[in-house]
Amino acid sequence: MPRTTNTRAAILDFIKTFRRNNGYSPSVREVAQHCGVKSPSVVQYHLNHLEQAGLITKGKDRSRSLGIVGEKEDVASRVPLLGVIAAGQPIWVPSVDRWSAEAESMIEIPPAIGRGKRDLYALRVRGNSMVDAMIADGDIVIMEQAGSINNGDVVACWLKNEQEVTLKKIYFENEQVRLQPCNPYMLPMYHDRENISVQGRVVGVLRISS
Amino acid sequence: MPRTTNTRAAILDFIKTFRRNNGYSPSVREVAQHCGVKSPSVVQYHLNHLEQAGLITKGKDRSRSLGIVGEKEDVASRVPLLGVIAAGQPIWVPSVDRWSAEAESMIEIPPAIGRGKRDLYALRVRGNSMVDAMIADGDIVIMEQAGSINNGDVVACWLKNEQEVTLKKIYFENEQVRLQPCNPYMLPMYHDRENISVQGRVVGVLRISS
DNA sequence: GCCATATTAGAACAAATGTTCTATCATAGG
């Protein structure tokens, strides 16, 4: 029967993937296990050939020292973590240029969140005032600077009368605005247009449990 | 006599340099040798502190698995999106090797979520059965394969009698287990130990709003 | 069929390696 897949290519591919996922290289036995090979000697056999072919590098007697020749790093999306969002106070966004912010305040986000977006920033949520938006204490919300707002967008808006900021789905209806919690078991609220000030659009939420 | 240089900083610096020069990380003993330290335990001592300070990552029992946080490689942490988690059915994790998963099913996560973790995978949440865990329909939960579970961990557990899977904080109390919703306004539930089967530990949640 | 070559298995070994434990020393604070 024909060889289902070329083992040697599979090994090379696995090393690349593993390195990208973990930041370091797999061991010989890990390669064997994940490439459907039963013996480390087989991997060694292929590694020697791959090295001779100039496709990988290998440190003698050194564990996890496999290297991919010509490996390049890809950049991830990074946004500045600008401040805190909490009930009872408007979102505070410093006037300094957010794109020259310190590296310490940058956080990396899944590219899927920022894809096609511009002028993103992140805010850390403090308190449980946004549980009805399914946002927990400590969550990080990724915001897009308020441009055009469409019905159904999740936005952060400042309620002037209530003196609080809230995150809800927004729907413009006649003279009023319907703010619909993301939690489907909760009821919407209605406000006059003059009472709300949209601060930004929520494009994503991150929660780091532990 | 005054300490010539801060050993801990020297260790961090050496790891960075070594990785840049070699493409992989040094071993504990190599660090010791190049940083003027006589014992691997001293390096271990400082590595633990560096990890706790969030400056490096470290795979447990894995040689040369040191990583520098914020370094380009470990910027793009990727985990396989393995399936769907929904009420009324156990988490389905395909038997195929998750590290040889197709590229299409890989998603990138903020490195902060995966820092120091191993064997992560992602599941997409279907339905509103986990609103009490502050997890919405369409969210992506990042799971760690169930190893040791500690009190307070957010876990996915399968309730045998109820025939449903739920995401809650878990506390082992006497003969019972307390499952505490992440939503602080909801009440805990108590179950017999035999009724629950921990499927994994939640290490993060992603929500991509639009 | 026969043979050269490529590939795979399995075992076994030696070295490398992460980790833990105990002990020692220095320093700062009360």
Next chain:
DNA sequence: CCTATGATAGAACATTTGTTCTAATATGGC
């Protein structure tokens, strides 16, 4: 002075890991 804390050493242990050797199994050309 005494104590708590941080830092270092050394030893010992259990795994992990790279490597080598031999044998078995395909595969393709003749």
